[in-house]
Amino acid sequence: MSNEETAQEDSASAEVRVGNELGLHARPAARLAKEAQRFACDISLVVDGQEVDAKSILDILTLAASPGCTMTIRAKGSDAPLAVRSISELFSSRFGEEK
Amino acid sequence: MARKVLTGIPVSSGIAIGKAFFMNRRLYGSIPRQSIAAHLVPGEQARLCQALAQAADELETARAQVPAELREHSLIIDSHATIMRDPKLRDSACGFIERMRINAEWALLKAVKDLEDKFAAIEDEYIRQRIQDVRLVADRVQSKLMGLARELREIEGRIILMAHDLAPADTVGLEVDKIMAFTTAEGGKTSHTGILARSLQIPSLVGVQELEDEVRDGQLVIIDALKGRILVEPGEDEILEYSLLQNQFELYQKAIIRNCHLPAETIDGYRVQVLANIELFEEVAAVQDLGGEGVGLYRTEYSYMNRMTLPDEEELTREYVGLASSLAPGKVVFRTLDLGADKVVSQLGAIDERNPALGLRSIRFCLQHKELFKAQIRAILRASVAGNVAMMYPMISGLRELREANKVLNIARHELRAEGVPFNEEMPVGIMVELPSAVMTAELLAKETDFFSIGTNDLIQYSLGIDRTNKNVSYLYQPLHPAILRSIKHVVDAAHQSGIEVSLCGEVAADPFCVPILMGMQIDSLSMNPQAIPGIKRIIRQTTMAECKDLLRRVLECRTVNKINKLVMDTIFQRFPEELTFFSSLIESEDLI
Numbered sequence: 200m201s202n203e204e205t206a207q208e209d210s211a212s213a214e215v216r217v218g219n220e221l222g223l224h225a226r227p228a229a230r231l232a233k234e235a236q237r238f239a240c241d242i243s244l245v246v247d248g249q250e251v252d253a254k255s256i257l258d259i260l261t262l263a264a265s266p267g268c269t270m271t272i273r274a275k276g277s278d279a280p281l282a283v284r285s286i287s288e289l290f291s292s293r294f295g296e297e298k
Numbered sequence: 299m300a301r302k303v304l305t306g307i308p309v310s311s312g313i314a315i316g317k318a319f320f321m322n323r324r325l326y327g328s329i330p331r332q333s334i335a336a337h338l339v340p341g342e343q344a345r346l347c348q349a350l351a352q353a354a355d356e357l358e359t360a361r362a363q364v365p366a367e368l369r370e371h372s373l374i375i376d377s378h379a380t381i382m383r384d385p386k387l388r389d390s391a392c393g394f395i396e397r398m399r400i401n402a403e404w405a406l407l408k409a410v411k412d413l414e415d416k417f418a419a420i421e422d423e424y425i426r427q428r429i430q431d432v433r434l435v436a437d438r439v440q441s442k443l444m445g446l447a448r449e450l451r452e453i454e455g456r457i458i459l460m461a462h463d464l465a466p467a468d469t470v471g472l473e474v475d476k477i478m479a480f481t482t483a484e485g486g487k488t489s490h491t492g493i494l495a496r497s498l499q500i501p502s503l504v505g506v507q508e509l510e511d512e513v514r515d516g517q518l519v520i521i522d523a524l525k526g527r528i529l530v531e532p533g534e535d536e537i538l539e540y541s542l543l544q545n546q547f548e549l550y551q552k553a554i555i556r557n558c559h560l561p562a563e564t565i566d567g568y569r570v571q572v573l574a575n576i577e578l579f580e581e582v583a584a585v586q587d588l589g590g591e592g593v594g595l596y597r598t599e600y601s602y603m604n605r606m607t608l609p610d611e612e613e614l615t616r617e618y619v620g621l622a623s624s625l626a627p628g629k630v631v632f633r634t635l636d637l638g639a640d641k642v643v644s645q646l647g648a649i650d651e652r653n654p655a656l657g658l659r660s661i662r663f664c665l666q667h668k669e670l671f672k673a674q675i676r677a678i679l680r681a682s683v684a685g686n687v688a689m690m691y692p693m694i695s696g697l698r699e700l701r702e703a704n705k706v707l708n709i710a711r712h713e714l715r716a717e718g719v720p721f722n723e724e725m726p727v728g729i730m731v732e733l734p735s736a737v738m739t740a741e742l743l744a745k746e747t748d749f750f751s752i753g754t755n756d757l758i759q760y761s762l763g764i765d766r767t768n769k770n771v772s773y774l775y776q777p778l779h780p781a782i783l784r785s786i787k788h789v790v791d792a793a794h795q796s797g798i799e800v801s802l803c804g805e806v807a808a809d810p811f812c813v814p815i816l817m818g819m820q821i822d823s824l825s826m827n828p829q830a831i832p833g834i835k836r837i838i839r840q841t842t843m844a845e846c847k848d849l850l851r852r853v854l855e856c857r858t859v860n861k862i863n864k865l866v867m868d869t870i871f872q873r874f875p876e877e878l879t880f881f882s883s884l885i886e887s888e889d890l891i
Contacts, residue, residue, distance in 0.1 A: 221607065225428055226373055229380040236383070255386035256377070257413060257432070263422045 209240075211283040212273045215290040223264040225256075227294035232256040234289055240276025242286065253286065300520070300529035300536055302512050306481065308523040309492030311829060312501030312551075313544040314479035315537060318517045319457035321464070322441055323510050329440060332401040339399065343392045346402035349442040353435075354382035374431075381435045387413070403443050410436045437462075458519055460509060464491045474498055479521040481528065483509040496584070496829065503528065550876055551832075558589030558832035560839065564817070568843040571823035572835055573629070575803055579617065582624050584828040589835055592628030592686065594751070594825025595803040596621065598674065599637050608670065614677035622685030629686040631751065631801075631825075632678045633730065634671065634703075636660045636692040655765065660693035665702055675710045682722035690728040690751055695735045697742055704746075730803075732756035737785045740792035750793045751825070754804025758782055777806045778862045783815065783853060790819045801825055810837055810877040811866050817843065818850030837874055 217223055223231070235242045235253040242253040246268065251258035253272065264270065274282045334342055357379040364372040381387065387409055394405035410432060417429040459477045463484035480495045485504035495502030501523035513519060513530055520529040520540050524547065529536055562572045573594030574585040585593060601609045601617060609617075622630055638651075638659035651657035664671035678689050691703045707727060714721050728749035731737060737757070744750065758777060759766060766775035776782070786802070793800035801823040806812040808826035813834055816824065820843075826834060849869055856862045870877060 222422070224424060225377045225431070229377045232380055232384070236385075252386055255384050256380045257384050258386050260425055260428055261416050261420065263420045263425045265422070 209277055209279055210273070210275045211279040212271055213283050213287045214269060214271055215287055217264050217266055217268045217270070218290065219293040219296045220266055221296075222266045222268070223259055223262060225260070227289075227296070228256045228259040230294050231259055231286065231289060234286060235282070238274070238276070238278050238282035240274045240279040240282050242272065242274045242279075242282055245271040245273060299533045301531040302508075302529075304506050304508050304512055304528040304530065306503035306506035306509075306526055306528065307485075308502070308526045309485075309504050310480075310495040310498075310500060310502040310523060312479070312499075312521075312523050313540055313547055314458055314501045314521040314523075315532075315540055315544065316456060316458045316478045316519070318460050318513050318515060318519050319453060320510075320513075320515050321459055321461040322437070323462050329403045329407055329444075330401065331404045334395075334399050334401060336399065339396050342395050342402050342405075345443070346391055346395065346406065347388060349402070349439050350382050350388055353439045353442050354379045357382065357438075378431060378435050378438075381432060382439065387432075403440055406436060406439060406443070458521055460513060461491075462510060464494070474500070479503075479523065481506055481509060481521060483507060496581075554832035554836045555588065557839075558835055560589075560835070562591075562835045562838040564838060564841050564843050564846070566842045566844060568817070568820075570817065570821065570838055571801075572831055572838070573631075573801070573803075573823055573825040574828045574831060575825050576828065579621055579624075581828060582621065585625070585831075586628075588828050588831045590628070590828055590831050592625055593621075593630040594801055594823060596630055596632050598632055598635055602635060602637060611673040611677050611680075614674060615680045618677050618681035618687075619684040622681045622687050624685075626685035629688060631688045631690055631728075632681075633690050633692050634661070634674055634678075635664055637663065655759075661691050661699055661703060662693070665699065665706075668706055671703075672706050672710050675707055676714060679710055679714055679721040679725065680719060682725040683720050687722065688726040688728065688749070690730055690749070692730045692753070693732060693756070694729040694743070695733050696739055697746065700729060700743060700746060728798075731789050732760070734761050734785070737761075737789055740789045741795070744792050744796035744798055747798070749798050750789060750800040752786055752789055752800065752802045752804065754782070754786070754802060754806045757785065757804065761785060776859045777804075777809065777812055778815075778853075778866060779859045780854075780856065780862065783862070786816070787819050787850075787854075790821055794820070799823070808834060810834070810874060811870055813837055814841055814846045814869070815850050815853055815866070817841065818846035818848075818853075833877065837877065841873070 219227060232254055243250050244253050244259065244262065246262055246264060249262065250273075251262055253259065262270075272283050272286050274280075357375050361372050361375040361379070364375065390412060391402070391405040391409040394400060394408045395402060398405070398408075400408075413432055414429055417426055417432075420426045453476065456476050456478050458479045458481065461482050463482050464480070477500060479500055480491055480502040482491050482504045483506055485491050491502060491504050501521050503521060503523050503526060506528060509528075513528070518531055520532050520536065522529065522540070529540075532540070561569060563569045571591050571594075572589070573592050574581070574588075574590040575595040575597070576582070576585060576593055577597035577600050601614065618632065636659075638654045638657065658666065675689070678687065681687055691700070694700050694703070704727070711721070711723075726748040728751055729736070729743060729747050730751050730753045731740065731743075732753035733756070736743060740750070754777065758775060758779070761781055762774055762776065762779060764771040764774045766772045790800050799822040802816060802821055803825035805826070807816070807824040808830035810833065813824065814837070817838065824834065849866075852865060853862050856865060
C-alpha cells in the first residue's frame with residue numbers, strides 16, 4: 200500500500216491496494232462499509248474510473264475488487280482526513296484477516 | 299378425508315398433530331403494489347427506514363446470542379445486518395417511493411431488482427452469488443413491512459412450526475418446548491432445519507413444495523414424518539388413526555431405544571457391527587445414545603463448504619482429534635473429501651461441467667488438488683493417535699486411482715515421520731466401492747487395500763444409469779434390483795477371499811427390507827443414520843443367520859426386481875410387522891450419501 204495522503208481543507212484521498220487473498224468479499228466489504236459509516240464526510244472508492252460509495256456494502260461488492268487491485272479512497276467533508284486514514288489502515292491490516 | 303395431502307422429505311421421524319404456525323413465508327409474488335398520494339410519501343419513506351432499522355436491530359440482537367463455535371453463522375448474520383443498514387439500498391428504495399408514488403414494499407422490490415441486474419453482471423462467482431443474501435434480507439424486511447413477521451414468543455401452547463426456510467438467525471433462541479414438529483418449503487436432508495430437528499428429536503419434513511400455497515396459520519395439520527406427508531385439515535377418522543399410530547410409534551421407539559445398547563447379534567450368534575453415518579461433531583451424542591458402536595462414515599465436506607477460505611491442516615486436525623477422542627474406543631472412519639468441483643469453495647475457481655455426476659469430483663478432484671488432499675490426509679493421520687481411526691477414499695474407479703491416492707498418503711506419512719509428529723502407522727486405509735468398475739475389479743482392489751465400504755446410493759445410480767432426483771426416472775431407483783444384489787455379493791465375497799472386512803454405508807443399511815439379505819451375504823458392518831440404529835439392531839437380534847442365508851438364496855433365484863420386492867415384503871410382513879408399519883417409506887426417504 201502506498202500512503203501518499205493528499206489533504207486539502209476538507210477533502211482527502213489515498214491510494215490503497217487490496218492485500219487480502221480473496222479480494223473485497225462479503226466480510227471485508229461489511230467491515231469497510233461499517234467503518235465508513237462512522238464518518239460524516241462523503242467517502243468514495245474509485246477503481247478504473249468507476250466510483251462507488253464506501254458506506255454501501257452493496258456498492259463495494261459490485262466493485263468485485265480482486266486481490267492486488269489498487270484503488271483510490273476519496274473523502275469530502277469536515278472529517279475527511281481522519282476517515283481516509285482510518286480506512287487506509289483497514290486496507291493495510293487486510294481487514295483483520297490472516298491472509 | 300384431509301382437504302389436501304402434501305409430500306416432503308422426512309429428516310427426523312415421528313408424528314405430530316397440531317396447528318400450523320408460519321414463522322416466515324416466501325414473499326415474492328405476493329407483494330402488493332399500491333399507488334400513494336404525494337403527501338403520504340414522507341410517511342411511507344419513514345415506514346421503510348423503520349422496517350430496515352428494526353430488522354437490522356433484531357439481527358444484531360440474534361447475533362449476540364450465537365455461540366462462539368458457530369462463528370461462520372454470526373459472520374453471515376453480520377453481513378445481512380450491514381446490508382439492511384446500507385444507505386444505497388435505502389436511498390434507492392426511498393427514491394422509488396418518491397418518483398413512482400408507490401408503497402414501501404413495492405419500492406423495496408424495485409430496488410432489489412436493480413441490484414439483481416448489477417450483480418448478474420459480476421464475473422466473480424462468489425460475489426455474484428451474494429445477491430442471495432440481498433434477497434434473504436429483502437424477505438425479512440418485507441415481512442416486517444407487511445406485518446407478517448411473527449414471534450413464537452407471542453404464541454401460547456404448542457404449534458407445528460412452518461417456514462419458507464429456517465436460517466441460523468431464525469433458530470437462535472427458539473423456544474423448542476412449543477414446537478411439536480418443523481416443516482419447511484425449502485431444504486434437503488442436510489439443511490440447517492434437518493440437523494436442528496434431528497438433534498432435538500422433533501419430527502420434521504423439509505422440501506414441502508406446496509407448503510406456503512396450501513397451509514394457512516392456525517389450520518389443523520398432521521405431520522407424518524414416517525411416510526413424508528402432511529395432511530391439511532384432516533378428517534376425524536384420520537385424526538383418530540394418526541393418534542393411534544403416534545402412540546404406537548412412541549411405544550415402539552421407547553422399546554427399541556431401551557435395548558439399543560445390546561450387541562447386534564443374531565439368535566444363532568452371528569455378530570455384525572452397527573455404525574453411524576454423520577457429518578457433524580454434534581451428532582456424536584446421538585450415535586452414543588442410540589447404540590452406535592462407532593462412526594462408519596464421517597462425511598468431511600462440511601468444513602469445506604459455505605465459507606470463503608479452505609480449512610487448514612490445524613483446523614482439520616482439531617476437528618478430527620475431537621471426534622476420534624470422543625468416540626474412542628469406538629471407531630471412526632473418515633471419508634476423504636467427496637465434493638464436486640462445483641461445490642468446493644469458490645477460491646479454487648468454479649468450473650462448468652455439463653454432467654457433474656460424471657465429472658471432476660470426489661477422489662478425482664482431490665488428485666488434481668494434491669496439496670488440499672495431502673493437508674486433509676495429514677490431519678487424519680495426526681488424529682489417528684487420538685482414537686480408533688480409519689480412512690477411506692471415495693469413488694475409486696480402479697487400481698490406478700487407488701495407487702495414486704496412496705502415493706499422496708505415503709508422502710504425508712513420510713513428512714510426519716520427518717517432522718517427528720506422532721501418528722498410527724497401522725491406521726487402516728480402505729476404499730468406497732460405488733462405481734461398477736470397482737465392483738468388477740473388486741478382487742484386484744482387495745489385494746491392495748485394508749477394507750471396503752460399499753456406497754450403495756451412488757452404486758445404484760451408476761449401475762442402473764439413473765439420477766434419482768430426476769422425477770422421470772426415479773422409479774428405476776431399485777435397491778433390490780438383481781444387478782445391485784449381485785454386485786454387493788460379488789464385492790463381499792471378493793473382500794472375504796482376500797481376508798479384508800467389508801462394510802455397507804448406503805441407505806440400504808438402514809432399510810429393514812434389505813438388512814436380512816445383507817446379513818445373508820455375511821456383511822461385516824452396517825453404517826447408517828444414527829436414528830435408524832435401534833430399529834436395525836432390533837431386527838438383527840430377532841433373526842437368525844440361517845434364515846437370512848435362506849432368504850438370500852431365494853432372492854438370488856428371482857429374475858425380476860418385482861419378484862424380489864414381493865418376496866421380501868412377504869418375509870418382513872411375517873417376521874417384523876412393526877417395521878412394515880413404521881419404516882415402509884425408508885427406501886425413498888434418506889438422502890444421497
